[in-house]
Amino acid sequence: MIAATTQRSRQAALAAMSDDEGLDVLVVGGGVTGAGVALDAATRGLRTGIVEMQDWASGTSSRSSKLIHGGMRYLYNLDFALVQEALRERGLLLSTIAPHLVRPQPFLWPLKIPVVERTYSALGVGLYDAMSAVGNLTLPGDKEGAGVPPQKHYGRKGALELFPDLRSDQLTGAIRFFDARVDDARLVLGLVRTAVSYGALAATRAQVTEITKDAVGRVVGAVVTDLETGRARQVRAKHVISCTGVWTEETESLASSTGSLEVLASKGVHLVIPKDRIKGSTGLFLRTEKSVLFVIPWQHYWVIGTTDTPWEGPLRHPITTRADIDYVLEQANKVLTSQLTTDDILGTWAGLRPLLQPSGGAESSAKVSREHTVAEVAPGMVSIAGGKLTTYRVMAEDAVDFALGSTAARRWPSITERIPLVGAVGLEAAGRYLARVAPGYGWDADRIEHLLSRYGSEVGTLIDLIEEDPRLAEPLPSAPAYLGVEVAFAVRYEGSLHLEDVLLHRLRIDHEARDRGLSAVEDVLAIAVPLLGWDEDRQQAEVDAYRARLAGIRAGEAEWSDAEAIAERSRAEDLIPIRPLRRAHRI
Structure with missing residues (x-):
C-alpha cells in the first residue's frame, strides 16, 4: 500500500503518540536530519514519532544548493574523512536509496592560469574521483564503480563547446567532473513517507513546547502542541x-x-x-575569494549560488537582500558573457546553514566545519547538529546509535543504506510504463522526465488519480510545468495542510515564477479546496497570508542590509504562529 500522509493520518499520529504505550523514540524536527532519524529508528523496529512545528523541509532542507556532493572545496581544507563519507553517501543515493530524486550532474571547473592551475586542480579532482571509487557501490552499467564518470580535461575550445557562455578572456581550459543534484524538499518528503510506511507516526504543525522529566531528572517525553487546533498532548518517549x-x-x-x-x-x-539566458550543457564550479559559486542547470532554469554570511535575525524567515543579489550576479558575470541583471531573476531563496560553533568562537561562518556532532542534552535526550544534506543518513544512524547506547545499537543496527525511498523501487519499469501511456495524455519527453524525477515509480498512483478525474492530466494554466494531478497528490498523499505547503515544498512554483506563484493560487485552490474541505473564509485567510508573505519578501529584496530586509519581512504575520517555549518540568 502506498505511504500516505494526510490530514486524517496526522490527527491519528498525534493521538497514537500520546497513548499509554508511549514511544521508543520521539524525533523533534522535520528537516532532512530529523526525517532521516525517523526512518532509521522505524526500520530498526522502534516505535517512532516525528513532529515538526512548521511544514516538512520548511527550513534549511528546502533552501539548500540542492546538491548531493562530496564537497570539492573541503579537500582544500584537508577534510578528507568528510569528503570520503559524503561521496559514499552520494553513491548510495544514486544507486539504491533515491535514484529518482538524485541525478548525476556534470560540472565544469574553468581554469584561468595555464599549467599550474590545471595541475593542482587535476590533483584535487583526481583525489575526488579516487575517494569516490573507494568503498562505493558499483552502479548498474558503471564501469568505473564510482557512480559517475571520472574527470575529463578540455582546452579553451573544448570548454567553450560545452559551455559557450563562458568568457574566453577568462579561460585557458577546464576540467569536467561529476556530482549530483536533488530536489531537497522532495527528498525530505520521501524520507518521512518511507518512515511512515515502516510504522512511524508523523505530524507537521506540531510543536514541542515543553520537555518533561521524571523525578530523578531523566527526560521521559514532551508536551506536543497541535498548532492547527491549539491542543497540547503529553507524549511519553524512552528517547528524545x-x-x-x-x-x-x-x-x-x-x-x-x-x-x-x-x-x-x-x-x-x-x-x-x-x-535560455545562459548557454551551457553542464554546471559550473567557481571558486571565489569568499567561498564557491555553483551555476547549476535544472530542467527549465538555472540556479546560481551561494553566499555564506553570518545571520543574526529571526530563524524562521531568512531573507535575500539587494546586496546578496548583487554579489551573486557579480561573481557569475565574472565568467559569463551573458552578463546577467536583476531583470533576469525569476526567483530567489535564502536559507540558514546550521554550522557547529568551534570552541573560542568563529571569525567567519565560512571557516566553520560542516562535520556533525551528537551530544547528550540531558539523560534521555540527545541533540545532533552540523553536517550537510548529503550525509543526512550517516547523521541519523549516529544519532540513533548514540541515543540507544552501544549494546542496544548492536542489537538493532541501522539498515537504511539498503532501504529505498518511496518511488525508488521499480524505477526503470515505471519509466517504460510512463513512456507507453504518456502519448494518450499528450505528454512529451520533457513531461515524462519531470514526472519521473519527482515521483519515480509512484507515477502509477498519479495515473490512478487521473483515471478518477481526467481533468487532472492537464497542465495548470498559470504554471504549465506542473499538472493538476500533482496538486491532488500533494494533498492526498504528501500531507499538504496549507496553500504555502503546495507552492513552496510540494511544487516549486514559489521560486520558479516571477510572481512567486501568486497567479497560480486560483488554479491550485480549485483542486485543493475540495480535497481539504475549506470554506470561503479559510480560503481567503490562506490567500491573504500568502500575499502578505510575498509582499514582505519583495520589500526585503529591495533593501541592502539584513536589518532593513528583516524589518520589511516581519510586517507579514504567519498564518500559523509558533508557540513560546517553556522550561523542562518533572512529572
Whole structure:
C-alpha cells in the first residue's frame, strides 16, 4: 500500500503518540536530519514519532544548493574523512536509496592560469574521483564503480563547446567532473513517507513546547502542541532526539539551562535564472575569494549560488537582500558573457546553514566545519547538529546509535543504506510504463522526465488519480510545468495542510515564477479546496497570508542590509504562529 500522509493520518499520529504505550523514540524536527532519524529508528523496529512545528523541509532542507556532493572545496581544507563519507553517501543515493530524486550532474571547473592551475586542480579532482571509487557501490552499467564518470580535461575550445557562455578572456581550459543534484524538499518528503510506511507516526504543525522529566531528572517525553487546533498532548518517549538545525540551542533550552551544542547560523542565497539566458550543457564550479559559486542547470532554469554570511535575525524567515543579489550576479558575470541583471531573476531563496560553533568562537561562518556532532542534552535526550544534506543518513544512524547506547545499537543496527525511498523501487519499469501511456495524455519527453524525477515509480498512483478525474492530466494554466494531478497528490498523499505547503515544498512554483506563484493560487485552490474541505473564509485567510508573505519578501529584496530586509519581512504575520517555549518540568 502506498505511504500516505494526510490530514486524517496526522490527527491519528498525534493521538497514537500520546497513548499509554508511549514511544521508543520521539524525533523533534522535520528537516532532512530529523526525517532521516525517523526512518532509521522505524526500520530498526522502534516505535517512532516525528513532529515538526512548521511544514516538512520548511527550513534549511528546502533552501539548500540542492546538491548531493562530496564537497570539492573541503579537500582544500584537508577534510578528507568528510569528503570520503559524503561521496559514499552520494553513491548510495544514486544507486539504491533515491535514484529518482538524485541525478548525476556534470560540472565544469574553468581554469584561468595555464599549467599550474590545471595541475593542482587535476590533483584535487583526481583525489575526488579516487575517494569516490573507494568503498562505493558499483552502479548498474558503471564501469568505473564510482557512480559517475571520472574527470575529463578540455582546452579553451573544448570548454567553450560545452559551455559557450563562458568568457574566453577568462579561460585557458577546464576540467569536467561529476556530482549530483536533488530536489531537497522532495527528498525530505520521501524520507518521512518511507518512515511512515515502516510504522512511524508523523505530524507537521506540531510543536514541542515543553520537555518533561521524571523525578530523578531523566527526560521521559514532551508536551506536543497541535498548532492547527491549539491542543497540547503529553507524549511519553524512552528517547528524545532533537534534530532542529539552527534551532538547536532553543530546543536544548527546554531540557537544560547549559546546553550541549552551539550552532552558528550562516545565510546562503540562491538566484533562479531562465534556462535560455545562459548557454551551457553542464554546471559550473567557481571558486571565489569568499567561498564557491555553483551555476547549476535544472530542467527549465538555472540556479546560481551561494553566499555564506553570518545571520543574526529571526530563524524562521531568512531573507535575500539587494546586496546578496548583487554579489551573486557579480561573481557569475565574472565568467559569463551573458552578463546577467536583476531583470533576469525569476526567483530567489535564502536559507540558514546550521554550522557547529568551534570552541573560542568563529571569525567567519565560512571557516566553520560542516562535520556533525551528537551530544547528550540531558539523560534521555540527545541533540545532533552540523553536517550537510548529503550525509543526512550517516547523521541519523549516529544519532540513533548514540541515543540507544552501544549494546542496544548492536542489537538493532541501522539498515537504511539498503532501504529505498518511496518511488525508488521499480524505477526503470515505471519509466517504460510512463513512456507507453504518456502519448494518450499528450505528454512529451520533457513531461515524462519531470514526472519521473519527482515521483519515480509512484507515477502509477498519479495515473490512478487521473483515471478518477481526467481533468487532472492537464497542465495548470498559470504554471504549465506542473499538472493538476500533482496538486491532488500533494494533498492526498504528501500531507499538504496549507496553500504555502503546495507552492513552496510540494511544487516549486514559489521560486520558479516571477510572481512567486501568486497567479497560480486560483488554479491550485480549485483542486485543493475540495480535497481539504475549506470554506470561503479559510480560503481567503490562506490567500491573504500568502500575499502578505510575498509582499514582505519583495520589500526585503529591495533593501541592502539584513536589518532593513528583516524589518520589511516581519510586517507579514504567519498564518500559523509558533508557540513560546517553556522550561523542562518533572512529572
